[in-house]
Amino acid sequence: MRIPAAALTVLFLVVPPAHGEGGKLILTTSDYISGNTAVFDTGAKTLSDNLLGHFQDAYVRTNGRDVYIIEGGDNSSIMKVDPEHPEVPLWQYSVGAGSNPHDLVFVSAAGYRKGYVLRYNKAALWVVNMDAAKTADFKLGEIDLSAWSDDDGAPEMHLGYYYGGYVWVVCQRYSLSTFSAGTAVLLKIDPATDTVIDLDPETPGVQGRDLIKKNPVAGSLAGGRLYLAGTTYGVSDEGVWSVDLDDPSLTQRVVLSESALGGTVAGVYVPNVAWGVVTAYDASWNAVPQTFDPLTGTLLGTLPVPDAGGGMVMAEGLLHIGSRHYENPALYAVDPVTNTVTAGPFPTSLPPLTLAWSGDPEPVAVKEPVTRPAPFVLRAASPNPFNPSTTLTFTLERSMRVNMTAYTITGQKAATLAEGFFPAGAHTVKWDASGLASGVYCIRLSDGVRASYTKAALVR
Numbered sequence: 001m002r003i004p005a006a007a008l009t010v011l012f013l014v015v016p017p018a019h020g021e022g023g024k025l026i027l028t029t030s031d032y033i034s035g036n037t038a039v040f041d042t043g044a045k046t047l048s049d050n051l052l053g054h055f056q057d058a059y060v061r062t063n064g065r066d067v068y069i070i071e072g073g074d075n076s077s078i079m080k081v082d083p084e085h086p087e088v089p090l091w092q093y094s095v096g097a098g099s100n101p102h103d104l105v106f107v108s109a110a111g112y113r114k115g116y117v118l119r120y121n122k123a124a125l126w127v128v129n130m131d132a133a134k135t136a137d138f139k140l141g142e143i144d145l146s147a148w149s150d151d152d153g154a155p156e157m158h159l160g161y162y163y164g165g166y167v168w169v170v171c172q173r174y175s176l177s178t179f180s181a182g183t184a185v186l187l188k189i190d191p192a193t194d195t196v197i198d199l200d201p202e203t204p205g206v207q208g209r210d211l212i213k214k215n216p217v218a219g220s221l222a223g224g225r226l227y228l229a230g231t232t233y234g235v236s237d238e239g240v241w242s243v244d245l246d247d248p249s250l251t252q253r254v255v256l257s258e259s260a261l262g263g264t265v266a267g268v269y270v271p272n273v274a275w276g277v278v279t280a281y282d283a284s285w286n287a288v289p290q291t292f293d294p295l296t297g298t299l300l301g302t303l304p305v306p307d308a309g310g311g312m313v314m315a316e317g318l319l320h321i322g323s324r325h326y327e328n329p330a331l332y333a334v335d336p337v338t339n340t341v342t343a344g345p346f347p348t349s350l351p352p353l354t355l356a357w358s359g360d361p362e363p364v365a366v367k368e369p370v371t372r373p374a375p376f377v378l379r380a381a382s383p384n385p386f387n388p389s390t391t392l393t394f395t396l397e398r399s400m401r402v403n404m405t406a407y408t409i410t411g412q413k414a415a416t417l418a419e420g421f422f423p424a425g426a427h428t429v430k431w432d433a434s435g436l437a438s439g440v441y442c443i444r445l446s447d448g449v450r451a452s453y454t455k456a457a458l459v460r
Helices: 005-013
Strands: 024-030 035-041 046-048 058-063 066-071 077-082 085-094 101-109 112-119 124-129 139-144 157-163 166-171 185-190 216-222 225-230 239-244 252-256 264-272 275-281 287-292 299-302 312-315 318-323 330-335 340-347 352-358 389-396 400-408 413-422 425-432 439-446 451-458
Touching: 024 058, 035 058, 035 085, 058 101, 058 352, 066 101, 066 352, 077 101, 101 157, 101 166, 112 157, 112 166, 157 216, 157 225, 166 225, 225 264, 239 264, 264 312, 312 352, 318 340, 318 352, 330 352, 389 400, 389 451, 413 425
Parallel strands: 216 264
Antiparallel strands: 024 035, 024 352, 035 046, 058 066, 066 077, 077 085, 101 112, 112 124, 124 139, 157 166, 166 185, 216 225, 225 239, 239 252, 264 275, 275 287, 287 299, 312 318, 318 330, 330 340, 389 425, 400 413, 400 439, 439 451
8 A cells, every 4th residue: 555645745745853853743642531641752663651640531732833732521621841951831711610621722823822711512623822921811702602502501522623724513413312403513714803604695684504423523624624523332333524714605525435434433544635544443343554645535545553542743744643552551653654563662651641742843845956846746736726728747857758747626537637648747637517517626646656636616
């Protein structure tokens, strides 16, 4: 199994760190009885375990180099820690007793950084100052989301993202004993005014967007598309679906069903639009990680890790995976090009629950020699939007056979734009879409191993 090389552009732009000069992977670990923290130095390839005890349900989030641990359950607090010395919190502030926070979204504001705390058991989302030096300065306000409460009396805010200048909140429809009526809901918040934006102006009141599934348990944002993994534990067939946040209608489509995965979906991670990883429980309740094409839903292969239920993150060219295997919980580093474990396993005393990377916010670019061939890439269509024709340009670093295909936003094939053998260099293809309906189309260039994508809008 090989990951499409176009998906790995960032891998060829990152300078491998010198020994001991990498970033830090922060892990929360838990056996659902107790919790702890571990740190992995990506340069030295060393793991320090049992550094900071915390509540059993704790999630780690980073914003550049800053590290925050979200404590759920009765503690319901946010801790800020120094990745170099995480054993002592810099501060810890409550977000409301019993509020059970599930996620934290970062937004830069004038003079400070705002945070949006998704409180699962409460109807109000908290807006906080992530740079607060004392408790009195921490809470900035709250946003009432009670209009989207379900049978449990709360909106069940579970996942949050910042994209396109807005905060996006995914609310579940779940209770401990049964699944509530209706489907999950997506909300859009304007951080300039801290108000919910109406996603259905034709209906009276402020509306969110109903999602096509009930219980998203994990999500990943790539290229303007939000990929959600959901399961109702035998009640229905959910799986992975996407929401196009760049489309005003927020088009959704199923990417992978649980029946296609052959198990109960456990999570999804999409580093970029060309490839992703989905995990599903097998018969022994191990979360088996498989790579897939986010556009077509094609499964590409299985990663060499026994259980990926502890989260994953791409850092410095490697996919780091937390394995919750009941006998050997550990952290693994996998090379996605060769599909091999390049470092680890690094055992953890408690199974990994979440992990996040803290380091330089941007990769270090390698200057390319002038004589280096052009990369395999499909460039933006021009004009875009278009009616009825547009021109697409792509470059190849060597002679090869390629295929260029246009798909609808729902993944249906609309037209084959180019197919055959092309020499190295730049090429142009004119697409006449006279017979097609208006809408956003995804253009895919592939040589059978790699893929590159762009979007074009046909407007009549």
